[in-house]
Amino acid sequence: MDLNQTVARVTDRVIERSAATRPAYLERIRAAGQKGPNRSRLSCSNLAHGFAACGPSDKQDLATDVKSNIAIVSAYNDMLSAHQPLETFPAIIKEAVREAGGVAQFAGGVPAMCDGVTQGNAGMELSLFSRDVIAMSTAVALSHDMFDGALMLGVCDKIIPGLVIGALSFGHLPTIMVPAGPMTSGLPNAEKSRIRQLYAEGKVGRDALLDAESKSYHGPGTCTFYGTANSNQMLMEIMGLHLPGAAFINPNTPLRDALTAAASRRVLEITAQGNEYTPAGEVIDERAVVNGVIGLLATGGSTNHTIHLIAMAHTAGIKLAWADFAELSAVIPLLAKVYPNGNADVNHFHAAGGMAFVIRELLNAGLMHEDVLTVAGDGGMRRYAEEPTLEGGSLTWRPGTAEPLDRKVLSTVKEPFAPDGGIKMLDGNFGRAVIKTSAVKHEHRFVEAPARVFTDQASLQEAFKRGELHQNFVAVVTFQGPKANGMPELHKLTPPLGVLQDMGFHVALVTDGRMSGASGKVPAAIHVTPEAASGGEIAKIRDGDIVRLDAEKGTLEVLVSAEEMAAREPSSPDLTGNRFGTGRDLFGAFRALVGGAEEGASVFNTAA
Structure with a gap:
């Protein structure tokens, strides 16, 4: 299918607008990449400090530049449901990386605050700024020049944009985003909204409100409505920084752990020591950014990304503008109805076909770029029309559904919920x-x-x-x-x-x-x-x-x-x-x- 003319025109305009800044960015990261593994240039004293706490075998491996060292940067904390599952990820990652012939070190943590907790309170005034703090914290974690690639562990609102901005400032390093997934479905979102309105009218008390909220936000994982957190996960998939189908697998499940281990093995393959060197700054190009905008529009995602996508793109030397969102919105149909623009949550969205179906529909209609670089390797964005599954305990991918499995939640380009973006x-x-x-x-x-x-x-x-x-x-x-x-x-x-x-x-x-x-x-x-x-x-x-x-x-x-x-x-x-x-x-x-x-x-x- 030929690429839609509006999509092509907007992409060309973004490329033209970025004609000075994007080449300058690429020149910087390519120069950094050509220097080879950073730790090989460290003095003996520097290097000794960098692996002093490692075991004997890891010390031996890190003493040379033959084996890759992978940075783990995590937003783990155990107060916030979305990030609590990340506690177990470093152990999974270190084991998978070691078995695949590399080393992984926990490079640093970044703050993770929740707008749901701070909503309506003074702490909310730090929320947007926390994104840039997270970006700087990511840069600090990577600043030791010990690493050949990175795994970024995070999910929610400002965390993913901050991690991406930080990773792109080290754009010569291959980077894979590793999500935790949404919590299982609880009280339906429409019912939660109804109780909130009754409370606002004074018809129910605080006890009823807290009971409803607790039944809605009830376990590990991100909130299940389609807000910024889940829009983040959609973006990381449609922009090629996730493994295919990683976005909406529930935490603490065998499939989630298998995907985490697979990301650990895959990042080794795309380092400079592997056979498919894939720097993050090359993955996020003008086409990937436009695909992100298209995904946001097609799914009715978070308005926060009219801010975050621009900030992320700027870091990679790409100048995205609101005018690009507006022009694309006129031709990108709305394919998903997930709360707040429907009654379903992201678990229902995933079960109905999820990201694999949305991406397949958009590709088949010529409404997004297919020939892009992703962390998944050959196949471009078409790989993301596949979904992960466990067969005999082994992770594999199969084609996603060709038709929506619930037409109240997902629809086709020919019969969209709305003819234009959300x-x-x-x-x-x-x-x-x-x-x-x-x-x-x-x-x-x-x-x-x-x-x-x-x-x-x-x-x-x-x-x-x-x-x-x-x-x-x-x-x-x-x-x-x-x-x-x-x-x-x-x-x-x-x-x-x-x-x-x-x-x-x-x-x-x-x-x-x-x-x-x-x-x-x-x-x-x-x-x-x-x-x-x-x-x-x-x-x-x-x-x-x-x-x-x-x-x-x-x-x-x-x-x-x-x-x-x-x-x-x-x-x-x-x-x-x-x-x-x-x-x-x-x-x-x-x-x-x-x-x-x-x-x-x-x-x-x-x-x-």
Whole structure:
């Protein structure tokens, strides 16, 4: 099948936009790769420090540059369900690598915080910045020049983008991402959402709410809704950094452990000492990045990746823009309905055909690049239309299903759930924004109503509790961008706005903050850029201004004359409360240096 013309055009535009930065990046990593194994250049004292704690055989192996040394970088902690299963992975990896003729060392850990725990609290203001801390922590772990390849252990929201950014800064090293997988299905997501709304209405108490939440988030593994964590896993697969089919296998199962061991053996084969040298910086090229955007659109994934994909691409010298998302969204059909844009969870998605089916459909329709470099080797992206299985205790791959096994969860390119992608860009007279449309019913995609302006989500919640919001309105929540307070997610707003929409009111949210992959049924124009703290026009919106959000046309406007907007002074609330407590005082430099959402909201740009 010939490549879709829009996909080809967008890819060519990304290549042209990156004409200076991508070759410079490749020149740097290729020069690093040509120097050979790094530890061979270390002094005897340096090298002795690097393997002092190893056993005799590993010391002997690391004393030469014949055998590969694999770095393990992990986001393990035992508080967070998604990362708790990673505790056992280093032992599996070390054994598999040793049996395959190499050495593996635990190079370093990276922080892993959970937006689900910090939601609505001060810690949430560190969430986005944690991505860049993770990237720097990854670089520190790899900085010892002891390694020939790397395995990155992580799953959730900022962890995977941070690990990828860090790995790409060592882009000459072959790297495979090793996930833990989702927890088994618990309380259905739709029921969890129903209880949350009842609690917001005061119809059930905290005991009922906690019981529902505990039955939903109930065991090891990542949350089962299709938020940023599971969008991460989709991206790593569709961008060629996972082994095929690795994304959605449950933790603590024989198949999951077999995939972890297989990744350990495979990374040895793609080091410079192996026969298929495959540096991470070569895997992530313009085609891989475009495939990532396509996967995000086809599955209705997390809006956070309109930020993270840009930041990851920049690290590899690739300049991705929101305009690329917008143009691709017009031709990429929505193939999956997973909560919040459906009732299924990712386990149902995987059982219905999962990533293998989605990739097969997109390839057969010419809607993604097939001839790309991946960690799986020959076959390009077509290998990822296969799914792993255990036969007689041995790991093998078989063709994925050619038809959806549950058409309420997965559909075909010919009969999609929607003709366009689940994420759209909005443009208008007070900035650009992102909206996730896949969960929003068509009758709610146009809202024109007076603004109610708030400078934090707590104020909106209090107004709701006082009964002041029983009307048509657009909630404009300002000073929530990265410079203002680290750009927290505003999920505490979803239940009250959902209640009001269910009561028949026309409501929408407009903010320079985030809502992530859990963006739900209420239309939410998020990531408004420029943000209020950078002098964006959103800071000039006043109570009563008529705001028009049209997700179908892709417009976001305030119906105030240009002359009046120009004459207004932007609001300037007191933000000192965002500066201290819960570690926020340590991130002042991040808030000062961070770029806008459209540039990846990063404190650094290694593509520059």
